[in-house]
Amino acid sequence: MPAKARIPAFGCQERYGLVWVALEQARWPLPEVPELENGTWATLWAGPYRWRCDASRQVENFTDFGHFPWVHPGLLGDPDRPVVPRHQVRTEGHVLHYAITRPEAANTDDFPVFGNDQAGPPERRSRYELHLPYTIVLRLGWGGERGMVYFFASQPASPDRCAGYVVIGRNYNLDQSDRVLRDFEDTIFGQDQVVVESQRPERVPFDLAAELHLKFDAVAVAYRKAMRQNGLAASDAP
Numbered sequence: 001m002p003a004k005a006r007i008p009a010f011g012c013q014e015r016y017g018l019v020w021v022a023l024e025q026a027r028w029p030l031p032e033v034p035e036l037e038n039g040t041w042a043t044l045w046a047g048p049y050r051w052r053c054d055a056s057r058q059v060e061n062f063t064d065f066g067h068f069p070w071v072h073p074g075l076l077g078d079p080d081r082p083v084v085p086r087h088q089v090r091t092e093g094h095v096l097h098y099a100i101t102r103p104e105a106a107n108t109d110d111f112p113v114f115g116n117d118q119a120g121p122p123e124r125r126s127r128y129e130l131h132l133p134y135t136i137v138l139r140l141g142w143g144g145e146r147g148m149v150y151f152f153a154s155q156p157a158s159p160d161r162c163a164g165y166v167v168i169g170r171n172y173n174l175d176q177s178d179r180v181l182r183d184f185e186d187t188i189f190g191q192d193q194v195v196v197e198s199q200r201p202e203r204v205p206f207d208l209a210a211e212l213h214l215k216f217d218a219v220a221v222a223y224r225k226a227m228r229q230n231g232l233a234a235s236d237a238p
């Protein structure tokens with residue numbers, strides 16, 4: 001084969017409606033999200049949300065519990081209930097596991113997208129898997145049969161550019177137009193974008209001494225540690 005006729009080949013896989021490409025040998029398999037493939041859950045896509053920041057910032061934003069009442073008041077958080085409940089992070093290889101039951105805002109008339117009933121102060125049970133480096137699986141429940149799964153992957157484009165892809169599955173509101181949830185995500189990601197794009201440096205500092213971490217930053221601390229341990233921190237990047 002003449003050298004000029006050769007082109008590089010890359011490992012490629014289509015899953016959850018997204019095309020995944022490994023520019024080098026893939027280190028880990030893609031996350032398993034059976035809810036998005038079993039055919040009985042309603043699924044939709046939102047984004048991509050193209051932000052002027054590193055993918056690590058977009059990922060940490062998705063996992064941050066403290067900001068909900070302040071950045072998304074009335075939509076994802078209740079400013080009258082700002083305390084972040086206790087939570088622990090278990091790191092297994094390249095996957096961080098953590099769960100939290102936290103106060104959330106009531107469903108609004110504009111965006112009736114979640115499965116919580118309105119009987120008391122609503123609470124949301126959230127189980128997270130953060131797959132290094134930039135993928136998150138979030139399962140939401142409200143104590144009953146209703147379930148929702150968020151699949152989020154941030155695509156790194158450059159040191160200060162990324163694109164966030166969202167796939168959402170739910171086993172309720174099956175007849176609801178996708179537009180309701182997609183408009184909701186556009187609103188939420190728009191609120192986050194303003195804050196995250198103002199953060200400096202554009203990539204999260206993986207040195208834990210570089211920023212002040214408090215108890216409710218447990219996920220960010222575990223994320224930064226795991227990224228370093230797996231050779232994915234900024235200082236290890238080419």
Ligand SMILES: [Fe+2]
Pocket residue numbers: 061067071072188192
């Ligand atoms: Fe947010």
